[in-house]
Amino acid sequence: MTDRAFCVVRAGALTTVQDLGRAGHAHLGVPRAGALDEPAHRYANRLVGNPETSATLETTLTGCAVRVRTDTVAAVTGAPCPVTVDGRPAAWGAPVRVPAGAVLDAGPATAGLRSYLAFAGGVDAEPVLGSRAADLLSGLGPAPLSDGGVLPLGTPYGPPATVDAVPRSGLPLKELVLPCVLGPRDDWFTDACLRTLATGRFRVSSASNRIGLRTEGPSLERRKDGELPSEGMPLGALQVPPNGLPVLFLNDHPTTGGYPVVGAVPERFLAAAAQAAPGTSVRFVPRRSRASG
Amino acid sequence: MSTGTTGGRAPAGRSRLPLRPLPVGDHGLLVELDDDTAVEAFHAELLRRAAAGTLPAVREIVPAARTVLLDGLADPGRLAAELPGWDIPPATAGDRPAIEIPVRYDGPDLADVAALWDTTPEDVVRIHSGTEFHVAFCGFAPGFGYLTGLPERHHVPRRATPRTKVPVGSVALAGPYTGVYPRSSPGGWQLIGTSDVELWNPDRDPAALFSPGTRVRFIPVSTESQEA
Incomplete structure (x- = not known):
């Protein structure tokens, strides 16, 4: 292995390699995967001069630390956190020079849940179906980071362009407000139940993960019994399992499923969902589809 | 019967499939069909149109038991309005061997x-x-x-x-x-x-x-x- 690599000093609770994912393979049962807070991932890449398709590290709550084997430029975005280089404070949300042998540490999130670490040249893990994203449902892509593991870095693309506009990320969050287009299976639920969706006080469950944001709160009871034949599940689907607690499907969601989808959250709101820590209050704002008039 | 019929009703004698497009977010459609044979025929038609370049750009086409999900459409309402007018031939075994x-x-x-x-x-x-x-x-x-x-x-x-x-x-x-x-x-x-x-x-x-x-x-x- 060349010295364009880093060694994992502290993997944290869950740190994965992510990029923009492998859309277009859902018909084969392959989840999309990719960075959950996509604007934060894109921004981190821009800060270090990478194309937005380069792979970054996505941390969960506790951050991570890596020792680089080459002089590099890195950036930490997404959930704000203390950043250090060999113990010295460094900037969050800005390019940071990390000399060969130094440890870049992205600490615990002070708000939100997931930070993104970009390195000049990107994390050069082996692509699968055109993407380096770790897919935790089906196990495609690189395994989550583990202490002592080594991952290669790609060749830098050159000096970063000036970043003049900060894209919207999912932060900061006191209450997660999720617009939700009703359907395709809202007819499986009573009107009272749809009112509960609109007015109920939900919270992010600690059982949430990259597959779905699980909720705690009022239970949505079905109007119809029986089973729904398996059908395609979109990113952002609000699926209601038999316990009545809605699950918002995130990037590693199964491609088909048999529980009714009461509504779908437009993708641009999913970055905020990805940054909502367990316990965050959740409010759904259901509306009818524009397409159905 | 002429144009102007509602929903996915097939006029008599035409090979139109009864289908029901349901909204999925702002950029998706879940098209519900009568049975797995109809799903197969509709899915094959979608792939034919995609190959011919006459299907609007779409990120995912996911057939399932009674439905086909189309996700990543710029204008799902427009496609939903067009679908009932499609002539869709029955599914065939195709030319590839099993x-x-x-x-x-x-x-x-x-x-x-x-x-x-x-x-x-x-x-x-x-x-x-x-x-x-x-x-x-x-x-x-x-x-x-x-x-x-x-x-x-x-x-x-x-x-x-x-x-x-x-x-x-x-x-x-x-x-x-x-x-x-x-x-x-x-x-x-x-x-x-x-x-x-x-x-x-x-x-x-x-x-x-x-x-x-x-x-x-x-x-x-x-x-x-x-x-x-």
């Missing part, structure tokens, strides 16, 4: 399936290997296909207690479907055999041996004659 999957019919549930079918294990093998299957859709795991083809009298329930570990290559039945496990996983399907065929290999093109529309035949082999 993929042949050698199977050792040695599954632990073969006798149970024979009892459910009210026949002998030998007859299960004869009937299963004499059926041409069709990959209705994929899901559950990369490369896992839900294969249809068995008549309704040969549909079977899932096992009352799922197994914590179903071996890779297991050929299994549940409901109307036959499946082959692309990797070891928990599962509640009835295991009737084993195959050494590699169903999923992301380094291969195509990665998945089974994709929606693929035709499949299972070829019985003796336990000794199939080498890994």
Whole structure:
């Protein structure tokens, strides 16, 4: 292995390699995967001069630390956190020079849940179906980071362009407000139940993960019994399992499923969902589809 | 009857499929059809139009048991309005031959399936290997296909207690479907055999041996004659 690599000093609770994912393979049962807070991932890449398709590290709550084997430029975005280089404070949300042998540490999130670490040249893990994203449902892509593991870095693309506009990320969050287009299976639920969706006080469950944001709160009871034949599940689907607690499907969601989808959250709101820590209050704002008039 | 009919009603004598587009977020449609044959015909039509460049750009086309999901459309309302006017020919076997999957019919549930079918294990093998299957859709795991083809009298329930570990290559039945496990996983399907065929290999093109529309035949082999 060349010295364009880093060694994992502290993997944290869950740190994965992510990029923009492998859309277009859902018909084969392959989840999309990719960075959950996509604007934060894109921004981190821009800060270090990478194309937005380069792979970054996505941390969960506790951050991570890596020792680089080459002089590099890195950036930490997404959930704000203390950043250090060999113990010295460094900037969050800005390019940071990390000399060969130094440890870049992205600490615990002070708000939100997931930070993104970009390195000049990107994390050069082996692509699968055109993407380096770790897919935790089906196990495609690189395994989550583990202490002592080594991952290669790609060749830098050159000096970063000036970043003049900060894209919207999912932060900061006191209450997660999720617009939700009703359907395709809202007819499986009573009107009272749809009112509960609109007015109920939900919270992010600690059982949430990259597959779905699980909720705690009022239970949505079905109007119809029986089973729904398996059908395609979109990113952002609000699926209601038999316990009545809605699950918002995130990037590693199964491609088909048999529980009714009461509504779908437009993708641009999913970055905020990805940054909502367990316990965050959740409010759904259901509306009818524009397409159905 | 002329234009102006509502919903997906097919005018008499035309090959229009009854279909019902349902909204999925701001950029998706879930198109509901009457049965798996209609899904197959509609899915084939979508692929034909995509290949011909006459389908609007779409990120995912996901057929399933009674539906096809289209996601990533710029203007789903416009496509939804056009769909009832499509002339969709019935699905055909296509020009590609069926993929042949050698199977050792040695599954632990073969006798149970024979009892459910009210026949002998030998007859299960004869009937299963004499059926041409069709990959209705994929899901559950990369490369896992839900294969249809068995008549309704040969549909079977899932096992009352799922197994914590179903071996890779297991050929299994549940409901109307036959499946082959692309990797070891928990599962509640009835295991009737084993195959050494590699169903999923992301380094291969195509990665998945089974994709929606693929035709499949299972070829019985003796336990000794199939080498890994």
